[in-house]
Structures are given as C-alpha cells and as structure tokens.
Amino acid sequence: MTCNVLIAGVGGEGVLFSSVIIARAANFEGHEVRGTQLHGLAQRGGAIPTHIRFGKKVHSPLIPRAQADLILALEPLEAARFCYFAGKGRTNFIVDTYPVKPVYANLFDQPYPTYEKIKQMIDPFAKKYVFVDASNVCEQKLGDPVDGNMMMLGVAIANGMLPLKKESIIEAIKRTAPKGPDEDIAAFRMGLDYKG
Amino acid sequence: MAFNPDLLEKEGKKVVLLGNEAIARGAIEAGIGLSACYPGTPSSEVGIALSSVAREAGFYFEWSTNEKVAYETSAGAAFSGVRALTAMKHFGLNVAIDSVLPTIYTGVKGGLVIMVADDPLGHSSAQSEQDTRFYSRMGLIPALEPSNAQECKDFTKLAFEISEKHRIPVILRTTTMVSHSVGTVKLGKTPVPKTKGKFVKDPESFYCIPPALQKLHERLIRKIDAIEIEYEYLNKAEGEGKTGIITSGVSYQYLKEMENDLNNLKGVKIAKLNMTYPISRSFVTKFLKGLDKVFVLEELEPVIENFVRALAKDANPRAEMHGKDLLSRIGEYNPETIQAALAPFLKAKKPDFSMHDAYLKKVQLPVRKAVLCQGCPHRSTFYAVKKVMGDQTIWAGDIGCYVLGIQEPFKMEDFIVSMGSGLGIAHGIQKVSDQKVVVFIGDSTFFHAGMPPLANTKTHGTKPLIVILDNGVTAMTGHQPHPGSDFTGMGEKRIPMKIEDIVRSFGISNIRIVNAFSQKELQLAIKGLAGSNELGVLISRGLCRLYMRRLLKKQGGEFVKFQVAPGKCRKCLECVHHFACPAIIHEGDKVYIREDMCWGCGVCAQICPVGAIIPAARRKKK
Numbered sequence: 045m046t047c048n049v050l051i052a053g054v055g056g057e058g059v060l061f062s063s064v065i066i067a068r069a070a071n072f073e074g075h076e077v078r079g080t081q082l083h084g085l086a087q088r089g090g091a092i093p094t095h096i097r098f099g100k101k102v103h104s105p106l107i108p109r110a111q112a113d114l115i116l117a118l119e120p121l122e123a124a125r126f127c128y129f130a131g132k133g134r135t136n137f138i139v140d141t142y143p144v145k146p147v148y149a150n151l152f153d154q155p156y157p158t159y160e161k162i163k164q165m166i167d168p169f170a171k172k173y174v175f176v177d178a179s180n181v182c183e184q185k186l187g188d189p190v191d192g193n194m195m196m197l198g199v200a201i202a203n204g205m206l207p208l209k210k211e212s213i214i215e216a217i218k219r220t221a222p223k224g225p226d227e228d229i230a231a232f233r234m235g236l237d238y239k240g
Numbered sequence: 241m242a243f244n245p246d247l248l249e250k251e252g253k254k255v256v257l258l259g260n261e262a263i264a265r266g267a268i269e270a271g272i273g274l275s276a277c278y279p280g281t282p283s284s285e286v287g288i289a290l291s292s293v294a295r296e297a298g299f300y301f302e303w304s305t306n307e308k309v310a311y312e313t314s315a316g317a318a319f320s321g322v323r324a325l326t327a328m329k330h331f332g333l334n335v336a337i338d339s340v341l342p343t344i345y346t347g348v349k350g351g352l353v354i355m356v357a358d359d360p361l362g363h364s365s366a367q368s369e370q371d372t373r374f375y376s377r378m379g380l381i382p383a384l385e386p387s388n389a390q391e392c393k394d395f396t397k398l399a400f401e402i403s404e405k406h407r408i409p410v411i412l413r414t415t416t417m418v419s420h421s422v423g424t425v426k427l428g429k430t431p432v433p434k435t436k437g438k439f440v441k442d443p444e445s446f447y448c449i450p451p452a453l454q455k456l457h458e459r460l461i462r463k464i465d466a467i468e469i470e471y472e473y474l475n476k477a478e479g480e481g482k483t484g485i486i487t488s489g490v491s492y493q494y495l496k497e498m499e500n501d502l503n504n505l506k507g508v509k510i511a512k513l514n515m516t517y518p519i520s521r522s523f524v525t526k527f528l529k530g531l532d533k534v535f536v537l538e539e540l541e542p543v544i545e546n547f548v549r550a551l552a553k554d555a556n557p558r559a560e561m562h563g564k565d566l567l568s569r570i571g572e573y574n575p576e577t578i579q580a581a582l583a584p585f586l587k588a589k590k591p592d593f594s595m596h597d598a599y600l601k602k603v604q605l606p607v608r609k610a611v612l613c614q615g616c617p618h619r620s621t622f623y624a625v626k627k628v629m630g631d632q633t634i635w636a637g638d639i640g641c642y643v644l645g646i647q648e649p650f651k652m653e654d655f656i657v658s659m660g661s662g663l664g665i666a667h668g669i670q671k672v673s674d675q676k677v678v679v680f681i682g683d684s685t686f687f688h689a690g691m692p693p694l695a696n697t698k699t700h701g702t703k704p705l706i707v708i709l710d711n712g713v714t715a716m717t718g719h720q721p722h723p724g725s726d727f728t729g730m731g732e733k734r735i736p737m738k739i740e741d742i743v744r745s746f747g748i749s750n751i752r753i754v755n756a757f758s759q760k761e762l763q764l765a766i767k768g769l770a771g772s773n774e775l776g777v778l779i780s781r782g783l784c785r786l787y788m789r790r791l792l793k794k795q796g797g798e799f800v801k802f803q804v805a806p807g808k809c810r811k812c813l814e815c816v817h818h819f820a821c822p823a824i825i826h827e828g829d830k831v832y833i834r835e836d837m838c839w840g841c842g843v844c845a846q847i848c849p850v851g852a853i854i855p856a857a858r859r860k861k862k
Binding site: 054063064067068070071075076077078079080081082083089090091096103104105106108109110121122124125127128144145146147148149150151153154155156157165168169183189219 | 245254255256258281282284285363364388389416417420421422423424490493494496497498574575576591593595596599600603605606607608609610611612613647648649718816817820822824825826827828836837
C-alpha cells in the first residue's frame, strides 16, 4: 500500500525541508519513493503543495485526487486549499496554527478565516484532524518558529499518521542538516511527546 | 537545499533525488569534464547540483551569461573531445538555438548533451507553453525523454554514449513533473572525469559553408537514420491486447498509476517511447499491427500522434485513432485526466469528484499569489517609480523576480515577453508614440540580453527611462552568480563587473546609481532622470534580501526588525494598500508588522506619512 503525504504551506516555512526528511526516512526503510518539489516562482510567497509518496511500487509523482493519507499543513489556510487531494475516511490532517495572511487578503481587506471555519471546511474530507500550535511552541522553546515543521512530523508519527520509524526520521534529519540537526531533532521530539 | 550529499554517494546505493539532481548525477557518471548553464526554472537544479559538487568531483562548472554562451562553451569542450552538458529551460533553447543548429551539422568529438525542460501549465514560466520537441524535428536533433528520476540519471548517461558514438549533440527533454519530481535512484559508477582535450582542425566536419554544407546535411541524415535503427530497443512495449496506448514521459507514469482504476488495463498494450526523436518507425509499425484502437497520450502538441497517424496509414489503416480529440493541448496532465480520457473505452468508471468540485466552488479562500518577498529591493523601486511617474506611464517588463511587479498593487509590467525584450519593445513604442515608457530590467537579464537593445536604443535615439534592478545575483532561480556577482559557479571569489561602467561605455552619461532601500535617493534620482532630455539610466542597487538573509544567517546575524509604534498609526493604510509588504498585516482595525517575517529593509518606515513605523528592540534568541 502506498502512503501519500501532501505537505502544504507557504514559501520559507520549511515545506521542502520536511519533504526531504520524509523522502530520506522512507528510503532508509527500503520503500520506493516518488513525489514532487516545485521550485522557482512558486516559492515567492505562493502556495506550495509538495507531494511525497512511498511504498512497494509507486508510479506517479503526483498523489491522485482524494488519495492523500496525510496532509501536513504548515499554514491553516493551505490545509483547506488542498482538500482537493483529501478523501473522507482516508485523509488525516495535521495543521500548524501559524497563519500567514496572504498579501492579497490585506490588499482587499479580506479577513483571515477563523480556525473554526477552517475546521468546518476540512471536516467533510477528513478522517481525523489535529491542530497543533507547533511554530509558536518552537519559537517559545527553541527560539525559531521554523522548527515547527519537525514538531509536526513528530505529531504525525506519535499519532500513527505517518508509517515511518522515528529513528529513520532522526537519521534523515542528521543527513539533511549535518551542520545543526540539534534544534530540528529537539522539535521532532517535542512533537512525539505532544499531547493535544 | 542547495547541497545534497547523496549526489556523490557510492555506486549501488539507493538514494532519493530530484529529477534534475539525477540528471546531474547521470552527467557525473558519464564523466563530464565541463558543464556550462544559465539558470531557468524548471531546469536550474541541474546546474545547482553540478555547481555544488564540481570541485569535489573534479570537473569545471560555470554559470554562463546566457544559454547561447553556455551552449557554445559546452560545444567548445565537446569539439575538443571533452564530454560536456548544458541545461536550460525551454525558452533558453530559443536563445541557444542559433548555435545549436549548425553544431548538429558539424557534430562533436566528445559527448554533448543539451538538457531542456519544458513547463506545461507554466508553473514558473511566463511567455508560452512551448513544446520543445519541435526543435528536434526542425534541426534533426536526437532526443531522449525520461519519465522519472531513475530514468533521468540513466538516460543522461545513455545520451552521452549516443552523442559520442554518433558524434552528434543529443537533447534530454523533460517537463516540470519530471525535472521537479523526486524518486528513488540506484546509483552507478562515477569515473574520474576527463577534463583536458585538444581541438584538432577538421575542415570536413567544421566548415559548414556551401558546398560542404550539403555534404554535412547528408551526413546528418545518415546519422539520424542509423540512430533510429540502432536505438529501436530503447522503446518498450508491455501488455497484450487489441487496444494500444502510445505514450512517453510522465504521462506513462500517470497511466500506470491508474491501472487499477482502468480495469487493470486488461486487453491493453502499452508502448513507452523513450527516444522521441527519431521515433523508430519499425517499432511503431510492429506495435500498431493488429490493434483495433490506438490512443496517444502526450502533453502539449500532438507530436507523437501526428507521427503515428501518418505511419498507421500503411501499418494499420483500419485502427481507430485517438489523442488530442480526448486530451487537451493546453496545460499539464495528472493521473485523473488520463483516467477520465481512457475510462469510457476500457469499461472503467470515470472518476467522480463532484463533492470536491462543489466544495471548491463554495469555499472562497483568499488567493495566495506569488509576490515579491518582504524586504525585496524591487518593491521599494517599484513604489518610488510609481510615486514619481504616476499611473499613465507605460511599464516595459522583463524576465526575473520583478515579473512579480505585475501583481497588485503595482501592476507595473504592461508586457512581459522574453529576456531583454522590454527595452527593445520600448524603443519600438517610442518610435511610433509620444508616450512615456519606463523599462525595468534586472542585472542578470542585463548581462543575458540587455546590452544589444541598449546599444540599439542609444544609436537610434529614443529615450525610455531605463531602470536596472541590480540585486547582485540571479535571484528568481536561487541566487546564481552573473558577471556582476562577486563569486563564480565554482565557488571562487571574483571582482564583479559594474553595470554602470558598461552603460557609460555605450556613450550614455545620464546615469544615477542609488540605494534601492532609500526612497529619498530613489525618488530624487527618478525626478531628475524624468525631467532630463537625454536617455537616462537608473541603477537601483540593493542586494536580494532573501540572499542577504542567507548570508547573514551563516554568520549568526539577524536583521533589525521594524514595528508599528503603539498609538501612532492613523490607519491611512498607505503601507498596506500601496507598499504591500507580506510582513505588514491588516486585520480588523489593527495594522502591525510580523516580527518573524520582517527582514528589516526599513522602507515602510520611510513611506509612513506619520512616522509610526520604528525599529523594534532586538529579540533575544533563546
């Protein structure tokens, strides 16, 4: 069975880093890995969906519609935006309550939707959803909100939403951030211990 | 993610690589001695990967000034017997093609591979949904098309072997979803690269003037015919049945992904074309025999389809043919588009996403468009130019991060055509109209294609106001160096060329050089240039803030942040509606600056009419 993870977020939040960690960890465990990583224009404050798929045999780099097993949303609005890939009874959501208001919403005086509203939007497509204050907690405890992405991975594994071993994730972090994996690993462990 | 340690992993290891990284690895496994590229999404990571390992792996790498020069540099190495790779986006090949076509005639001594990435849908490309495969047909250039990361690596290596054996440059053609897809790759051996060669005079090959030209043309046709026969085996057929599907690239992967949803592809035979020029007539003819129905799945134009239709006239005239009657020539495909197109013919269900579609229609999420980064020097320049020049000016756009000036609230790119085109078109407009025109051109674009139209404008006497946005690097594609940068593709320091020296040498003396983060300097200079009767050039200089942030982070530093002083803001919303920095948030009746997002350019403090924006106290890092 292929596991399909969609990471949604905004440029600069560590979407790419998270996807590399998952891809490496899955590779360490002997899975075949496929996925997408969009670079370029998409990075400049745009919405970035990154697909990671692993299993015995995977073909398409894109997750087929409604077949995501996990949507890791590093930004709440983006969780709602990519319900496109979610399916009731299949998709778990982990959402970082760390909003980045789009410039166009400021320009046209649109309010940012409340989390209640976002939960309502996600609900018809979710098996389960967890809202975590990951970036804020990481900013308080580690001094940098960007570590929130690793805390989210911890939450995913602790909740059985990402079928990978925590050791593989830690190995992947070490391989990917060889100069300073400490904060990322600390954030990941905070996610493993998270009770929400 | 600039450096991936897996790029130089040992033979036999399985690693996950980006398609573009896999191409870089394939080139290393082929033993390249040189690579020269100009960055362009979705091809840039080939060069980024090669640049990051060139020194350790022992070959030469450069970011050339444009794709044509990059190609010529690579061709020079290949003329001298050294294997070389150049990588570019589809429009890059338009720039390089003038030199590519003759070298297909002359041939090469060392292997020469041109990696070209198309971008259906235009994920990161203004301009057009160009289908590069036509170039192969125009210039008789062999082309391989990988469909995943493993093939990206393997086909690159193979392309070098074909190129060297038949002494002809070979195209490795990808699309965004191949170049920017990741996948498991089993690595092969990396030989010691051959970096030294010798150019041996060879008039029989290199004199492409008549009458020898026709001999070279004839020789080229013979090569293509030989390649078509020799590499028939590269194309793969699988399955058995009366229905045939001919496909290539990522469409093949989408088809295989949807196998279960397409009645397990029962009674279906698939042909995967890995060499898409020349397409093996023998392979396709054999494949077509006995089929009732034939489908061709390919993104963009019906290149394979037209070929197959022509061949079927003899090979199997009674077969029912489908292709672009079912699938669009516009945009890119995904697993569902393939499923939807084939389902009615394969006794399978069409996908039903009515619930999703209804949802997407109902929820009106605020759009999140790509915009200039917080702290971007271009935002400051756009703001100042608009303040001084007003809304009625014609804004000549160009290619680079500053295409994002097309977005609200600036809307300061009235046309975006190609690298360096803004100035050329502005000159034409001014020859036939009295309108004011401001031309925006970036530093990398200036070196790439900005100098010829500048010389032309000066020579022929029009006077657009030229604004050169100098942020020090080729920013949009990930901060590659250009001649105005202080480092090279090999990671060495160098003395940058100064754009003002070049402009001056063209006989233009009306030049103002300003700090892009100073509104006072900017607006004063623009007023001066706008009021002058000479051709004027403004060089607005300010390092790319994203790049500067990375440099600063390496040193453990941080920007001074700004904040809205409590009680001082009058809610005029100048900063929100006219400056539109992503770090300035307007929610309810509050305007504030997000400390975590502010990159400290301080321009908002300069434009606030009541001085309500001030530097914040430094944050303590725990």
